[in-house]
Amino acid sequence: MNTKKRILITGARAPYTLELIRALGKCGHTIYVAESLSITVSSFSRYIEKTIQVASPRQKTESFIQQLIQIIQDYSIDLLIPTCEESYYISEHLETIQSFCEVFTDSFTKILDLHNKFTFIESMKKWNFNTPETFLVNDSTNLQQLHLHSQKTYIYKPVYSRFGIQVMDFTVDKLEELATLKSSPFVPFVVQEKLVGKEFNLFAICHKGKMLSSAIYDNRYKSGKSSVYFRKVDRPTIQKWLTKVVEKINFTGFIGFDVMETNGFIYPLECNPRCTSGIHLINPEVIATCLIDKRTPLEQIDYQSTKALIFGMLLAKKDRDWLPSILKAKDVLWDTDDLLPFLTQPLSLIPLWKRMIHERISLIEATTLDIEWNGDYSQ
Numbered sequence: 001m002n003t004k005k006r007i008l009i010t011g012a013r014a015p016y017t018l019e020l021i022r023a024l025g026k027c028g029h030t031i032y033v034a035e036s037l038s039i040t041v042s043s044f045s046r047y048i049e050k051t052i053q054v055a056s057p058r059q060k061t062e063s064f065i066q067q068l069i070q071i072i073q074d075y076s077i078d079l080l081i082p083t084c085e086e087s088y089y090i091s092e093h094l095e096t097i098q099s100f101c102e103v104f105t106d107s108f109t110k111i112l113d114l115h116n117k118f119t120f121i122e123s124m125k126k127w128n129f130n131t132p133e134t135f136l137v138n139d140s141t142n143l144q145q146l147h148l149h150s151q152k153t154y155i156y157k158p159v160y161s162r163f164g165i166q167v168m169d170f171t172v173d174k175l176e177e178l179a180t181l182k183s184s185p186f187v188p189f190v191v192q193e194k195l196v197g198k199e200f201n202l203f204a205i206c207h208k209g210k211m212l213s214s215a216i217y218d219n220r221y222k223s224g225k226s227s228v229y230f231r232k233v234d235r236p237t238i239q240k241w242l243t244k245v246v247e248k249i250n251f252t253g254f255i256g257f258d259v260m261e262t263n264g265f266i267y268p269l270e271c272n273p274r275c276t277s278g279i280h281l282i283n284p285e286v287i288a289t290c291l292i293d294k295r296t297p298l299e300q301i302d303y304q305s306t307k308a309l310i311f312g313m314l315l316a317k318k319d320r321d322w323l324p325s326i327l328k329a330k331d332v333l334w335d336t337d338d339l340l341p342f343l344t345q346p347l348s349l350i351p352l353w354k355r356m357i358h359e360r361i362s363l364i365e366a367t368t369l370d371i372e373w374n375g376d377y378s379q
Contacts, residue, residue: 005292006030008068008077008101011084012042012051013348013367015309015332016279018341020083021047023284024291026337032075034068036086036370041333041348044340050075056370057086065093072100079104081291083254083275085162088115088373104291105253106273114249114273115373117159118190121268127248129241130265133193146191153194158187160374162272163364164225169194187374192269197262199269200235201227202242203278205290209250211243212290213297215281221308221316221325224364228312229325230332232281232305241266254279280307280332307332311345 007024011017012035025031025047033042033051043051052071055063068090072080080103082090090097091108105111113119118136125131135146136159148154157167204214216238221229238259245268246255256276258269279287281304289297308329316322333342355366 004028005078008032008080010034010082013040017083018042023287027288044344057089077101085373086371087274111273114271120271135191138188155192155194158189195260197260202257203276206246206251207294209247211246215278223312223315228309230307304330
């Protein structure tokens, strides 16, 4: 019996997707990629059988879904694994696509509930988890009626956002400044209590509410507001919390959380129901076993526990531990068996630079412009 699968992966622009491609490719599976960008960091990986350029999931959703189905049929795909925010569009059409192959994601309703920064906190509150004070601000909200505490600092962030873009801190005396942030069409946002403590990122590979593998890591170094340094840490209390949350959600797919540990309590800040950089900290053989066999293998304890985007680290804010931290970390793109993605990094930036200039947006915004999910507010 042939146990090797023909796998279609989307979102190849992300370094964490390259990690996934390599993990599955090294185990002998045949990897196909569907991507709307012409060149990505994964484009030159030796583990990709074929890359097919597809329509923008955000701007041409119907064409994107039809192209995926055609690829699945043309190449006899067994398993579709979405990784970035294009996964939300795939989830929206999950029932249709599942009639052609297995899809590693969850229902659209569940994913949107987690992706939305207000409904996620409301769900966590309903399930009796500790949560930060969080308010939804919609078009008719009177900001003065939020009853915010004069001694607290709060965070403003759109209900659908990523990379910390458009996130700002404010205090009650600056409340009226939020009114100037109203856009057209209006995008709802949350006002969330800013907690003081130690922030952690969590990542898990899940199947039907069972956590197959996970990583807890800190985000000490950032380039802009994006993490570029990933150091795995041992936090049994947080691990237990993560297991309980995955079970409560009954989730299938990749999932990430930002949490704050303060005074011995764990508070969820937001959720990313997709792949995240935490996958860099999981043994490649473990990744493959989780995705193909849907079981938890014995993890190798000697696997690299610190990874980084070294070029990103060069742009990060420096401190006295910056150089030792770089020396301890392995670059997420470096692989002696697959060198071209590391060597051709500048090429993957070309379509993003072009988009940045044409759309007059930042480089980080350009990375997700054609795949991000923003509800019905800014399609």
